[in-house]
Amino acid sequence: MNDKHLILSDEELTAYIDGELSDAEVSRIEAILHSNERVAARLEFLSRSGLPFRQAFEPLLAAAPKTELDAMLGVAPRDAKPAAARAGRRGFLGAIAACLVAGVVGDRAFIGIRNRMHAPDESSEWRTVVAEYIALYTVDTLAGPSPSDDAKAAQLARLDDKLGLSLSPQTVSLPGIEFKRAQLLQYDDKPLAQIAYLDPETGPLALCIVRSDVGTKEPDVEGRHGMNVVYWSNPTHAFMLIGRIPIDRMQELAEDVRKRTSA
Amino acid sequence: MPVAYTTFPAYSRAKPKPSAKPAALEEKPVAEALIISEADIRSGLADNLVRLWRYGLVLSHRRDIADDLVQQTCLRALERVEQFEAGTRLDRWLFSILHSIWLNEIRSRRVRLGQGFVDADEALVIDGAHATETHVMANQVLRLVNALPDAQRAAVFLAYVEGLSYKEVASVLDIPIGTVMSRLAAARAKIAANVSGEGAT
Numbered sequence: 001m002n003d004k005h006l007i008l009s010d011e012e013l014t015a016y017i018d019g020e021l022s023d024a025e026v027s028r029i030e031a032i033l034h035s036n037e038r039v040a041a042r043l044e045f046l047s048r049s050g051l052p053f054r055q056a057f058e059p060l061l062a063a064a065p066k067t068e069l070d071a072m073l074g075v076a077p078r079d080a081k082p083a084a085a086r087a088g089r090r091g092f093l094g095a096i097a098a099c100l101v102a103g104v105v106g107d108r109a110f111i112g113i114r115n116r117m118h119a120p121d122e123s124s125e126w127r128t129v130v131a132e133y134i135a136l137y138t139v140d141t142l143a144g145p146s147p148s149d150d151a152k153a154a155q156l157a158r159l160d161d162k163l164g165l166s167l168s169p170q171t172v173s174l175p176g177i178e179f180k181r182a183q184l185l186q187y188d189d190k191p192l193a194q195i196a197y198l199d200p201e202t203g204p205l206a207l208c209i210v211r212s213d214v215g216t217k218e219p220d221v222e223g224r225h226g227m228n229v230v231y232w233s234n235p236t237h238a239f240m241l242i243g244r245i246p247i248d249r250m251q252e253l254a255e256d257v258r259k260r261t262s263a
Numbered sequence: 264m265p266v267a268y269t270t271f272p273a274y275s276r277a278k279p280k281p282s283a284k285p286a287a288l289e290e291k292p293v294a295e296a297l298i299i300s301e302a303d304i305r306s307g308l309a310d311n312l313v314r315l316w317r318y319g320l321v322l323s324h325r326r327d328i329a330d331d332l333v334q335q336t337c338l339r340a341l342e343r344v345e346q347f348e349a350g351t352r353l354d355r356w357l358f359s360i361l362h363s364i365w366l367n368e369i370r371s372r373r374v375r376l377g378q379g380f381v382d383a384d385e386a387l388v389i390d391g392a393h394a395t396e397t398h399v400m401a402n403q404v405l406r407l408v409n410a411l412p413d414a415q416r417a418a419v420f421l422a423y424v425e426g427l428s429y430k431e432v433a434s435v436l437d438i439p440i441g442t443v444m445s446r447l448a449a450a451r452a453k454i455a456a457n458v459s460g461e462g463a464t
Contacts, residue, residue, distance in 0.1 A: 010448035011441075018422065018447070020429050049454035053423040056404035057317065064316040065330065072334050073308055132327050 007032055013043050017050070126187055127231060127240050130194075130208050131224035133185075134242050137204040142180040142196055155182035159193040163211060164236065167193075171260040172207060174253050176200075197243075205243025207257060212238035219254055221247055230254035234262055301344050307353040308337055314354065314425070315361055321420045322365045322413075332369060336361040355427065359435040362417070407454050415450040418443055 008029060015021050016029050033040045147155065152169040159182055160166055173179060177199045185192040193209040212233050219232040228247045231240040232254070239261070241254045315336055319329030339360050340347075347356055408419055414436075421427045421435055422443075429447075433440045 010452055011444040014448040014451050015429070015444055017451070018429070020444075045455050045459070046448075046451045047455075048458050049451040051404045051407065051454065051458070052401075053404060053408070053419070054426070056401040056408075057321075057420070057424045059401060060317045060320060061313050063320075064313040065326075066313055068330070069312040069316060069333055070309065073305065073312060073337050132325075 007036060008039050008042075010042070010046060013039075013046050016043070017047055126192070126210055126238070127222075127224065127229060127242075129187060130192070130206075130240060131227060131229065131242060134204065134206050134227065135225040137196070137206075139198065139203050142198045142204055144180075146178050146180055152179055152182065156195075158182075159184055159191075159195075159209075162191040163193050163209060165193065165209065165261075167195075167261070171263075172257060174205075174257070177205070177253075199243065199245055202244040205241065205245060208240050208242070209237050211236065214238065219251065219258065221251065232258055301341060304340055304344050304347065304353070308340060308357065311354050311357055312337075315357055318358060318361060318420065318425075319365070321408075322362070322417060323369065324409075328369060332361050332365055335364050335368070339364065352431075355431050355435060358421065358425070358427075359437070362435055363437070407457055410457070411450050411453060415446045415453070418446040419450045422447060 012021075012025075012029065016026065021029065033043060149169050156167040156169065156172070162184055167182075169179065172182075172195050174197055177197045180196045180198050182193065182195045185194050187210060190210060195207045197205050197207075199205055213236075214233055216235055217231075217233045219230050222229045222231070224242070227242050227244055228250045229240055229242045230247075230250050230253075231238065233239065239254075239258070241250060241257065243250065245253070312333060316329050316333045319332035320326060323329060323332065336357060340357060343360075347353065408416055411419060417436060418432055421432045422429070427435065429440050429443050432443045436443070
């Protein structure tokens with residue numbers, strides 16, 4: 001189906017389907033449709049895209065965090081003057097912070113903003129962002145067969161190249177947990193290495209690495225988005241292992257990886 | 264070859280009747296809408312939060328970013344009450360604010376894959392674990408829309424889900440009507456090809 005030689009363009013036929021044409025244009029197009037089978041066939045083809053879009057997207061409305069959104073609007077300053085835009089903004093964020101303290105609102109978006117406001121510490125912020133990202137992963141995200149050793153090595157080589165690392169399938173392997181993929185993400189326009197694994201019991205987990213000059217730090221632990229995080233850094237990079245495996249086991253896994261990646 | 268060109272199975276637009284007129288004001292008579300106060304905007308925002316969030320999710324594929332987008336849209340709308348044109352649709356105005364925040368402030372930063380954010384399928388599907396047949400159908404439609412390039416996806420969402428006219432879509436996206444038409448035509452051709460490919464005509 002090539003529309004190049006048709007009298008009517010896809011744009012015109014689409015506008016016809018969408019009821020966006022004037023009566024005169026509609027008459028013109030219908031006259032052509034009656035006399036030209038190829039145009040009619042193209043219209044029939046395009047009209048197959050007429051799906052129940054509205055109904056399909058309806059459930060996403062129910063998925064919205066309505067309570068949090070209402071709360072967000074409810075705490076916006078009622079006396080905000082258009083001229084005092086900056087002050088209004090700060091007032092709003094202050095109100096959100098107050099809500100957090102009061103335990104009224106605990107949405108992660110607010111927490112993210114609070115961190116951005118009060119914790120300019122780059123070394124913890126990247127973990128916030130990664131945690132938000134990994135929290136979206138499900139078993140399905142990592143479905144499919146695991147890559148071969150060669151494919152793993154090739155994926156890792158790309159990370160090595162961008163981040164100045166030297167990873168191998170062995171250095172990043174986790175016992176009893178499947179390596180699913182290694183990919184390069186971006187964090188504030190800087191490369192971020194993400195190696196994703198699937199634990200048969202607790203689901204996705206990931207080892208993430210960024211360049212870092214904060215210096216060597218011993219492993220520490222924290223909880224983010226219902227996941228356990230073990231993080232550490234060496235003179236050149238910061239690491240975090242994040243997943244839903246119990247913290248003791250996470251620390252063991254992290255320690256293994258740490259030794260192998262620093263060797 | 265007989266072709267039934269006048270029927271469009273499952274075609275879902277609310278107003279299939281050809282019309283070149285701008286969308287009518289559905290709720291507020293113009294006379295009453297002349298003076299818009301912050302309270303009006305606030306109440307309009309309250310009515311539209313969930314729809315704004317959904318648009319944010321469609322654009323970003325991320326729930327947390329959708330949260331952020333709604334929040335910043337609220338702030339921006341309340342800061343710019345005086346820029347709202349009395350007599351126009353408030354929801355359209357809010358959509359355009361959200362879209363511009365997305366385009367100019369959010370899209371270019373934070374974690375992202377080379378071609379966009381998370382794989383579309385990760386964030387934009389309905390709870391797979393409890394998939395009923397309706398959900399399966401809905402998810403198929405969502406996947407088809409998610410598979411579109413960003414610009415086409417936004418146009419399809421606004422026109423076919425939110426029911427905006429071409430003119431309104433052009434205004435929200437801040438592009439010429441001709442561009443809206445070509446995006447929708449390209450999107451329809453792509454979706455039609457995918458639907459035909461699956462044999463699900």
